[in-house]
Amino acid sequence: MEQQIKTMLKENYLNDWRKTVILYSGGKDSSYLLTLFWEMLLELPPNLRTKTVHIMTADTGVEAPVMSDYLNRCLMKIKQAAAADRLPIEVELVKPSMRNNFWYRVLGRGTLISTPNTKHHPCTHWLKIGPTQAKFKEWIASAPIRLGEDKTVVTAYMGVRNEESARRKASISKYQIDEESLWARHSDFNEVMCCHPIKFVTSDEIWLSILEKGTLPFGVTAEELSIQYGEGILECGIKTSNEQGNSTCGGNGGRLGCWTCGMVSGKDPMLTRFIAEGHNYEGLLEWKNLMLSMRNDIRFREVFPRQYYNRISKNINGPEQVDLFDTDESTIADNYFETYQRATTDSYAPGGMTLEGRRLLLEHLLFIQERDGHALISENEIQAVLEAWEDTEGVCIPRTDIKPTAAQYDGELVFLPNKTVNRDKTKNKNKVFYISVELNKEENELYTFMKERQRTNQTSLFYFPDCQEFKDKKLVWNKATFVVCREGIKSEPDAVEYVHKWLGWRYGFFTEETKQAALNYLILSALSEGFQEKSKKEKYQAITRLAPLQVSENDNGQLVFAI
Known part of the structure; x- marks a missing residue:
């Protein structure tokens, strides 16, 4: 299956006129997708590696410190490995603007953090969707004008899979070209075409491949990925819309990339796991619980x-x-x-x-x-x-x-x-x-x-x-x-x-x-x-002018007025 995926990636790379973007979160799925793309590029003759591949990652600014450190190391290794292998790869780290910054919104303007009971979850848009969409808009605006019916100018490769969940499968199906296709429309941009190369790959197949490789071609080791990964710890990932991208923030409590996330309160599974592993995050959990308590006070x-x-x-x-x-x-x-x-x-x-x-x-x-x-x-x-x-x-x-x-x-x-x-x-x-x-x-x-x-x-x-x-x-x-x-x-x-x-x-x-x-x-x-x-x-005088009220005794022996 890997060879089939790389063959498809090769055909796209050589023949697709659109800007090539890989959405990367540092989790196993996006790491696996980047690995296949990297290996495909290495297999090409140097004279055919002329098209730049953009690796886009979102930095929310409130990731758990250990996860932020891990992602920064990954991005540094990608840059160094790309330079060493002479590959046309550029890292695009997108961040929310200051007006959409978590601290500005919550501590500055007093905006309430989302919880499972709230209908809207705006922080996902502030921290992830907004920054990635801003980058898409920048690329769309700078793209050459194309004649004809096809107006797409960006191809976004996403590491999403049918096997993730019924919700994920439904999201993929909603915008896919057809059931068997790896291509899908973008929910918000007509100019962006999405590609899901690992749509039919299982989690076991991905882990087996990563463990067999030992070290991924861009320098991240299988051991480092598995240690950071834990119980689904890196599956929140990058999102480009409310309906497309990796798993939604805090959806089931399995992965909460933002340590401030209010979608799971109390014994936050991510922070408690890190604390159990020896990380000094008791203060982070303390602050988060304080914020959630004051939120409803x-x-x-x-x-x-x-x-x-x-x-x-x-x-x-x-x-x-x-x-x-x-x-x-x-x-x-x-x-x-x-x-x-x-x-x-x-x-x-x-x-x-x-x-x-x-x-x-x-x-x-x-x-x-x-x-x-x-x-x-x-x-x-x-x-x-x-x-x-x-x-x-x-x-x-x-x-x-x-x-x-x-x-x-x-x-x-x-x-x-x-x-x-x-x-x-x-x-x-x-x-x-x-x-x-x-x-x-x-x-x-x-x-x-x-x-x-x-x-x-x-x-x-x-x-x-x-x-x-x-x-x-x-x-x-x-x-x-x-x-x-x-x-x-x-x-x-x-x-x-x-x-x-x-x-x-x-x-x-x-x-x-x-x-x-x-x-x-x-x-x-x-x-x-x-x-x-x-x-x-x-009122008292009006009552006293009325005929005397009858007094009786109820079943409990209490005296009551009969009105």
Whole structure:
């Protein structure tokens, strides 16, 4: 079978006018494919080796250090062996742009990492699909214009096989020319033709061939590959679209190339395997589990998605206009009551991670990096994260203020969509208090005020916005119910004091805005309490004017009113 594959590769190489690209991940399949291509080139007379073969590899920037080191060694050996054998081979290492960098997205902008429960897995696109597609677009744009129906200009060789899984076979079948063909269309580019030379080769056949060779022609040994490979450890590989390429990230927990991947939590099979082999990766697993815990913690989540904040702050629709020439007080009150921008939420549907959470994770990452001696995040990436904080939150924090610091985390506080505590998933042992503060601020003013407090404190307090209405009085105002759960806060007065301090309601710390907000709070809370007491009194008086209620005894011997 190997000779048949190499014969096909030879015919393609000599007769295919398209740019030749081999997608290489360092796993057994892509290594086997590259081996057959390499041997085919060596069998050609030197005068026929005129066409460049591009070896494309994706560097996500968050591979496990041992895997990143292994792949870098492989690429170096490929370059050296190609030069020694005088083969026209070039290595193309593609990386995500800084705006699609994992640390920029997660720590900079607060984007939530994908988990098995999320519908979309954008990190695969940021880190792998995007960079490879950008390279394809570059090659397509620079290719000569071809006349005729065939517009393809790139041939992409992929080490995918039918035997991998039913899902992989279905993916191959969807775009293949026919059942027996090794050729397939690309799902996203009409200009790219895909070739699957090892489509019908089994895993056993590949391993047998690699072990027999001992050392692959580009210098990687079978022993090195098998040690790194482990239990399917290198099968994530390079991807060029959502549907084509090697196995999807974290699909079954067998291979998680990115150590930060959230598709498998808890006892991450890749990291636990590396730890068992003696690698110092306990800190990596610790950081990843911290990130996943904080991801669902209400205390580190924005009240709304950023897009919602942006829409509110722009106030696109705006309140209905009040007739300024109407001096009738009842009409003015009606208009105010009807047009007042109420701040209400029906459910708990928070946004991304708060700045406080992002900073905690960054400083803990630096702590692990320094303690364990790993290169996890570069200075350029740190600077990009800080710039993202200024861009998204308006907070400028100097690099010198960011210190390696071990996180003091007390366990997640998880809420359900109905705005109640999820008892099954909550690990936090502290008491939870709900502190309501009434504010005379319409919806956009309320959210703007809260964002400003968040910027000033550089800490966050999650709150549920709501409004207080007294329809008979034509009075309405907004309020915020804060969720307070912190070590050391054991009583409601402590929680109230904490909220008031966060709002800036402390002598000597007042601004004009916080002072006015505090005064409004005192007035509105007094009015609210007074109206509610009056309403209760009126209801009580109405009940006492009714005929006496009959009292009876139920089956349990309890006295009950018969209504």
